[in-house]
Every structure is written in structure tokens, then in C-alpha cells.
Amino acid sequence: MSASTPKIDGDLGSNFIYDIIDADLAGGAVTQVHTRFPPEPNGYLHIGSAKAIWISAGAAMKYGGLFNLRYDDTNPVREDDEYVRSIEEDLNWLGAVPNGGIFYGSDYFEQCYEFAVQLIKDGKAYVCDLSQEEMAAWRGTLTEPGKNSPYRTRSVEENLDLFGRMKNGEFPDGSRTLRAIIDMSSSNMNLRDPVLYRILHAAHHRQGTKWCIYPMYDFAHTIQDALEGITHSLCSIEFENHRPLYDWVADNIGFAKKPRQYEFARLNITHTVMSKRYLRELVESGSVDGWDDPRMPTLCALRRRGYTPSSIFEFVKRAGVAKAYSVVDIRLLEYCIREELNQNAPRRMAVLDPVKLTITNYPTSQAETFPIPNNPLDETAGTRDVAFSGKLYIEREDFSEDPPPKWQRLRPNGEVRLMGAYIIRCNEFVKDAEGNITELLCTADLETRNDKPLDGRKVKGTIHWVSAATAVPAKANLYDNLFTLENVADAPDGTNFLEYLNPDSLTVRDNCKLEATLGGVQPGERFQFVRMGYFSADPKHPGTFSRVVQLKDSFKLEG
């Protein structure tokens, strides 16, 4: 795995988080910004994670601060080393360097335990013998206050003894918990004597069987943030109700420098499921081929499809940071990669649905090449010599026997420019028994080569081509989200990705793999279709195309 260059830089824009930091810096509450990204290693990072990364790593970068990666691995039954590795790889690919260090929440288990003991000694926590069901009943409801646990008044000595024995493995799972003494009548359920520690005889991916009690998120996370010197603990909005508990833990343990938690709305994208739980379900049920299945919104899947870190961060930035629930149009993501590839990606011609085209006045013995720009927007990209001959393939869709109005491509007795080469005129076309066109017979304006016509006539259309002699048949992965969606038409915004996994749409997957005839592309080379055969039909102009899809992604030639 090679480290990519940092992609978070320069213009990070502005948002309310930065306003808060500005104020903290100005008021002297904070002198050095320190943030963290705390994924639980229970799944692969997705584009929603990229938002969290961008915000936290971006804040550190913007203010010359530190950014930590911390694996939030306090629940041994859900976590695995596979995910740790994938997270590291994805973060590295993104170029979000954890300049503050890489940490594991589980490495703080010892401190967590000591702080819990301290809380007991301070009379702020107790060992509770209520079962899970009993605790739920005693907790009350959203509208009714809870009742104090009968174990709430245990002596410090008894609590200390019991907690020590919990740690030593004397009690079975679920038999006891350590709870904070806060307020059973709080309107915030998180404050009704929340569980701080639970008994769980399970092997931890990193700690092994060293522990059989594990700290809960609210307790452990606050401690981790405080110990690492995090100044701004940025998380998504569902943790808003947890902030009072976060503050309670920090206050009652008595950290000198207390981290502050701020929340922002998580990223939602149209037609995309972003819940790690559902994504894992898709993988484990075999509904997709894996975490990097191109239909997944994971970073590894986006990477496989040719998305770049900078395009993902650009998308996140454009989508904005706010607290309002929102669903960002996936077309904004597509715009971001299109924008970048349009500037950078080298062009290659590829014919997906070939039809033979013979230039009848082109000498069979003749062979020549035409220099074609690798990227018309970037002169420094240079040109490549593309072999030309009298026998070519063009896109079947670039010829119309009976063209609609405003047709600019090839038609009987019509002229068209072969990209970077001659202007040709179609004189005849050959059909098979079924009426399918099998060959086009054309003549070229051999005097012009790839210049303007000598007589000044206008030829509006230009089409791409490959020479039959040098073309290589190849399989290209045309994984593309929009392409997929267009085949399950009329899915309303907000439709869950899962809903696409119905029998009708499963066939889409097969269509994702297309045979392409490529000119001048080497195996392993990443390329972009100059134009590919899949356009969305424009209902207002039948037979024309409203959108070129190929600029959305780049593709890697397999084999």
C-alpha cells in the first residue's frame, strides 16, 4: 500500500464548526486544535466516513493542529482486525494523515478501570444487580421518570469489592453492571444512571481475554478524548443527546482540560444506504460481492470505480456541514469526479457496440497514424499516434438509417468527422437477414486528413472509431452508479439502496460488464471513455442523447 499525498488542503471553506473553533482560539479557550476520527472497526469506511474525516482532519489542518486516528474498539464482539486494516488503508488512500498519532480505544482499558474505581470512591458510581429487563423497567419511559435502583445506595466498600470481582471474572455475563449515579428522573434518558461497565466474557481482537468487563461508549470515549488532549470532539448529530453525559464524565473524573463535543448532520446521499449495519448485511448475505463491490458506497468501492480522494473531499465540501437533516443528490458526487477527470483523465477511444465501417477509397496497402490529443484540455498531456486504416469499427449508435431531426452523426449520404482523422461520407449500408446493419461503406475526403475541408463546408458531427487491425477486444468494468440507477428507472429520491436488490435490478449487475473494443489502451491502464455507448435518452429529442455518462468515472482495463 502506498501512501497517497494529502488531499485535504487549501480552501476548506467555512462552516459552523470552524466558527466555533475560531471563537475558541480567539477567546483563548484553546491554543492548539486537536481532533480525532474514531471509527469502530466493525466495518469498512464509506463516503459518510469521509465527511467525518474531512471535517476533523480538515479542522486540524486548517488551524495547524493535530489529528488522531483512534479505533473505537470497546465492543469485542463486533470488531475485527480485518476492519482495522481496511480503515488504515482507506485513510491512507484518502491522504488524511493522522499527524497526532494512531490509537486504540482498548489501549485505555486500564485507565478506564482506574477512573471507574475513582468514581466509585467518590460515591458517583455503583454496582447494580438489576437484570437487563429489570433495568429497562426501572428506567421509566420517555414520559415517565425512572426509579432509583435498589442497589444505588450500596456502600463504597461493597461497590469496590463487587467491581473488583467483576473484573476478576467472578460473575457471569449480564449479571451486574457499573452505573453512574446521575438522575433517574432526567428527561434525557442517557442521564438515568447510565451503564459505565458491563460484564462480557469475550475475546477482544487486540486485548485477547485480558478483560471480561468492557467500558461503555460514553464512558470510554470521553476518557479517550481527554487523555489524548482532544479539544474538539466532532461527531454526528445522533450523539447530541449524549453530550450531557459526555460532559458529566469529563467533569466528574475531573480532567483539567476538558474536551468539547460538537455535532454535525451525517451525510445522506440519494439512492444510497449509508448505514454500516446494512452494508455489513449486504456483504454477509452475499447480496454483493464484498465491501468493495462497486455498488457499495464504501471508500474501497469508490476507489475501485475510479473515484479519487480529491473528488470525494470536494463533494463533501460542496455538500456542506450543518445540523439540518439532509439528503445530498448523488449527482453532485458525480459532478465532482466528472469535473476532475475532465481536467486530468487521458482520453482513449473505445467502441462498445461495434459495427464495421469500410472506407472504399482508402488504399488497402496504406497505413498511417494520426496524432490525437490525450486530453484536449491539457496540452501537456501530449498526443498519441492512433493507427488508421480503411477498415474500422464505429459505434452502432453513431449511424442512423432514418435519423431524427438535428441528427449530427452518420446517416446515409451524410458526412461526419472521424475523430482526429478524415471526414467520411456514408454511401451504402449492408443489412443481414434480420435487418441489422452489418457494414457501412463510406468514402473519405482524403485531401483533408484531419484538417478543415478545403471548400469550407461545415461538417458538424464527429464520431469515434478504432481501426479493425489494431483494436483489442477487452473487458472493461463499467461499474457506475448512475448507470445502475437508470436501469431501475423511477426510483424516487431517498429510495434505499437495499430496495434495489430486487429480482428486476439484479440483472443490472450483469449489464455492468460490457465487452469493449479498445484502441491504444494497455492492460492495467486507467482510462476514460471518450464516449461510450450508454447515454440516457432525452425524451424531448428521440434518438439524441442528453448526457454523456463516460466522464463520470475512469475505468481500468482488466487483463
Next chain:
RNA sequence: UGGCCCGUCGACAAGUGGUAAGUCACAUGACUUUGACUCAUGCAUUCGUAGGUUCGAAUCCUGCCGGGCCAACCA
């Protein structure tokens, strides 16, 4: 139905008492060796809603409506 958070163009989102930025999408026109790209133009008399305060309100107050989160020994 308790508490907290949130409602600004089709989608995001600035704006935080002085008279509605920007982007995506969309539409039209120009340009074009790919109908792409690029360029130009258009796209919220109005900020969920009803009142109130004010010379003046998207911004402050109140009610109502709508959405999200919370009753794991998950994170």
C-alpha cells in the same frame, strides 16, 4: 404523548435585526474535431406557518405544523 435538535429555490447551503450569496440540477442561446467541455442568460418579491416586538424580521418572542434523535449491559 417528555426532552433535545432542525425547518431558506427540485437538491445542498450562506445569511444571526437593515431589506435573500453560491453550488448541483434544470431551461435557453453561443461555441465546439464527439450533442461533451466551455461561455452567456434564466431560475426564492420570499425564508414551514400564524401572530407579536420593531422605523425595519429569514434573523428576536409566542403558538401551531412538519422532520430527526433518545427508553442497548451498541457505537
